[in-house]
Amino acid sequence: MKCGSYQLIKKSSECKGRLGKVYTTRGVVETPIFMPVGTQGTVKGVPTEWLQFSGAQIILGNSYHLYLRPGTEIIKKAGGIQKFTSWNRPMLTDSGGFQIFSLSDIRKISEEGAEFSSHIDGSKHFFSPEKSMQVQKDIGADIIMCFDECAPYPSDYAYAKNSMELSLRWAKRCKTEFYKDNAHETQALFGIIQGSVYNDLRAKSTQEMLNIDFVGYAIGGLSVGEPKAYMHTVLENTLSLIPENKARYLMGVGMPEDLWEGVERGVDMFDCVIPTRNGRNGQVFTSLGKINIRNAEYREDFSPLDPECKCPTCTKYTKAYLNHLVRAQETLYLTLLSLHNIHFMVNLMTKIRKSLENDMFLKAKKEFFEKYYSKNKRRG
RNA sequence: GGGGGUGUGGCAGAGUGGUCUAAUGCACCAGACUGUAAAUCUGGCGGGCUUGCCCUUCGGUGGUUCAAAUCCAUCCGCCCCCA
Secondary structure, eight states: OOTTOEEEEEEOSSSSOEEEEEEETTEEEEESEEEEBOTTSSOTTOOHHHHHHHTOOOEEEEHHHHHHTTOHHHHHHHTSHHHHHTOOSOEEEEOSHHHHHHTGGGEEEOSSOEEEEOTTTOOEEEEOHHHHHHHHHHHTOSEEEOOOOOOOSSOOHHHHHHHHHHHHHHHHHHHHHHTTSSGGGTOEEEEEEOOTTOHHHHHHHHHHHHHHOOSEEEEOSOSSSOOHHHHHHHHHHHHTTSOTTSEEEETTOOOHHHHHHHHHTTOOEEEESHHHHHHHTTEEEETTEEEETTSGGGTTOOSOSOTTOOSHHHHHOOHHHHHHHHHTTOTHHHHHHHHHHHHHHHHHHHHHHHHHHTTOHHHHHHHHHHHHTHHHHHHO
16 A cells, blocks of 8 residues: 555544544554654653553654754664654654744745744754755655645734645645655655635635645644634535545644544544643643643542553552652653653544444543533532 | 841742832742643732722831831840850
């Protein structure tokens, strides 16, 4: 099977949710899937073997960050990103497009590309679609992404239109550059649909991306601050236009509730920094809702974070101990909480896949939310 | 016994007549985080409510003053030096 190709296994009878497989050079990924983010060649705080134990099938890397440090030469010498990091399962790299959004203060955008002033030392670096492709080829992930502009929210219609059209022109250049050599035999290039919250722009972007023709399609520019309802509408309208034999990847999403909502609307792939970032900030996802382990109420709580969780954190440590580690700023908590949150997300996806398999998605979703929000209801 | 210093909110520590419920840091109490410039950031942190104001606070007491954490007297506590 060609790298990046999608095989539809089963469609839900209740919703747009679907069970499938994405084939890559380094293995098959069962979808829907949650991909932990490992920007700089590491899912922050979590060792590879624990990541694998958690059931993670594929993780992300970031072109911009890896290009700046350690640099593509070193990654090439190491034999590619998987060898360099010891993560031997599939990997996906983002193009640097998100940094146009997140580093908006230190970059300049033009037709040709984007110039960044390195957040590390201020030095200037130019990222074009061609450059991003070269960097991502050198890094060597299984799936790579088009260089796009992730537009901010809110963007007015004119800005969103120009930005979406720029991303289209860049996508064409990405594809041309990508197919210049043999990289496409081992790597897959995904296109990214833009258009902010404007449905006609999203439709136009989708149609044009399909015309360019990619192995898979991502929906970008969401979860940048827009109301949830907008995200859902964009998903519904956009996904209905994409042929069902293509993987659909919702970039940068999300929270547990977003995974359910996304899958229900036909999303196959998700990635998000939230499990690791929140872990580092003391916030923990559990089957009974979101908690902040730093809070006083856990000082003498000798139960595990999540009674249903089988991760190393939950099988060995209590809330009281984790609360202590956070308060004492003992770095072990970074690892333990990140690991738990990753485990939670990955296993939530396993649950979701199972529910699709049994065609009981809606029931499983309802049960999940009843529990997940039960704590707040009791309080209310 | 003599000399000098010092006492400020949970802790450390600014402030030395009005702009002081009193800087700042820590601690504490919460909240946020969605293709990672984040082990970060934001808010709160004497009491009351009608949320603007009122009451109570800078070791104790008494005083000076229109006005005191700030000046004076005295008491108490602590620290240092000399004997």
